[in-house]
Amino acid sequence: MRMREGYAPTLREVPAEAEVVSHQLSLRAGLIRRSAAGIYTYLPLGFRVLQKIKRIIREELDRVGCQELMLPIVQPAELWHQSGRWEAYGDEMFRVKDRHGRFFSLGPTHEEIITHLVKADVKSYRQLPLTLYQIQNKYRDEIRPRFGVIRGREFIMKDAYSFDRDEASLDVTYKKMYQAYERIFARCGLNTRAVEADTGAIGGSSSHEFMVLADVGEAVVVFCEACDFAANVEKAAAVPTPWPESRSQEMRQIETPGVRTIEELTAFLSVEPQRMIKTLLYLADDRPVAALVRGDRDVNEVKLARVLGVEEVRLADETTIETLTGAPVGFAGPVGLPENVHIVADLEIEGAIDAVTGANRADAHFVHVDWERDFRAHQVADIRTVTAGDQCPKCGEQLRQATGIEVGQVFKLGTKYSSVFEAHFLDEDGKEKPYVMGCYGIGVSRTMAAIIEQHHDEHGICWPPSVAPYHAVIIPIRPQDEEHMRTAEQLYEQLWASGIETVLDDREERPGVKFNDADLIGYPVRITIGPKSLAEGCVELKWRRTGETETIGIEDVVQHVLMKLDIGESISNP
């Protein structure tokens, strides 16, 4: 690309809309422009990066036997009704109506449509296993789009779906995909960490998320440095710590006017929060539930929902709380709750002695509350959120915590969708069985942002060569000098002929402008043609990532760059 013919608009100043570095640099380097909240245009440079990422994905997936196809974005509502997700997906799904009044969704994901598709054509175990994927736009009307392309409402996703005859076969497929993901992200230059993940609303038995550790990450993960344990906090099992030692005394009600929060209670009673029982009232499918955790712990709603066997739980509203407990918000406790409230205690609450809880009465708490003597739980389970400092569930060492950007997820679905769609095949034993499915996603546009988060400095982006929009830029210091331009043009042609994607910055700009743009856009190597070295038949190379410079004879440039770029698989040849 010759700069004078190209569309690579850079910005000197940071647009007010951008807060995080990948977003700022994406705008400044001319990769993206915003169209609406969470909806972006990909400019030519950004689009090239996406193409590179997609190419890597395709190569790695094709290598393990996946096949690409293209499913519709606009999907009939009936399929979603069948799976129950027309309702379950809620406001996050974009819905459109056609001229006849029929409803469609803009696909947020494609389990429904692909299960329905494959069902019609795959009738025998001989046709399994099968893994299909596509790369296309997805639509999710996020509550709050943010961080540029990291959480958008329209985004580019690779989604794959696997169909196996049984769990054992799915395990093999899953592992294959997991390993393909590791290669994909490594080739994108990303340092990722696979963590155990919750299976959430999609449902299923097992899942891993691929996390790029970064400050802007929205997901919180815990990991152990002593062993290989790593998990999303939503999923990570919490190892209970024993209830603090104490002596059993007679339970007593005390006046605590206006004291509602654990903090206030701690100050008011001079009692450690570890000795308090926090009681949260939830509605699980309209059934009232009280969740008990230690005062310094947080309820993990994902775990709670799983324990209760419901899709999701939501905190009860004030009115419901008052009806159930007979007290305003802030004074709930497990002692004397109505029969219809299902009580779930966290593992740490079991055997509590001498605890403090709300008294289900305004401005009152109980002290010296004992487990079983004063209250009972219908269920005891791990329902709290893990935090840094907790014991590793695998080896017992202390866990650490970090935020990450989730760039990919692999997922064992089981028969969740094949069952509802009656997607069956005939197995070797002559019996009809539902496919055992898996699904596998990669946020392609998000991956681009994650790469920038991991590869930038104060001057701009430092692309890994494998995903750089171009590998090299040639900067003639004096574009009006015929010899300079002749050399530049020749080099440009030679580089392209060797598969090195090159930009020729032929603009009538001062060198400083071009250098700064080159740093901002982040070409892995810059080739400067200036009077000093040209007189000796040389050009200057500067490597973006290391800052290393070298002077090379013109005739050696192509070979040298080719060798040092190490773009191997990413070189474009049809």
Next chain:
RNA sequence: CGGGGCGUGGCGCAGCUUGGUCAGCGCGCCUGUUUUGGGAACAGGAGGUCGUGAGUUCGAAUCUCACCGCCCCGACCA
């Protein structure tokens, strides 16, 4: 959805409190001259219904109301 901030040429902003040569500054853009190894200087120039709509007023970017859009934080942890 709640809270906070913002909306003035392509980008970044000032002006608004105290209505009246305030529509302005920097960058970018166009023309010319001189320049040319890390965002040049000078001269000239193009470009804006001040988010939208009502209202108050002799007069509104500025005051009032409504709406729209954007960004950030939060979304109930008792």
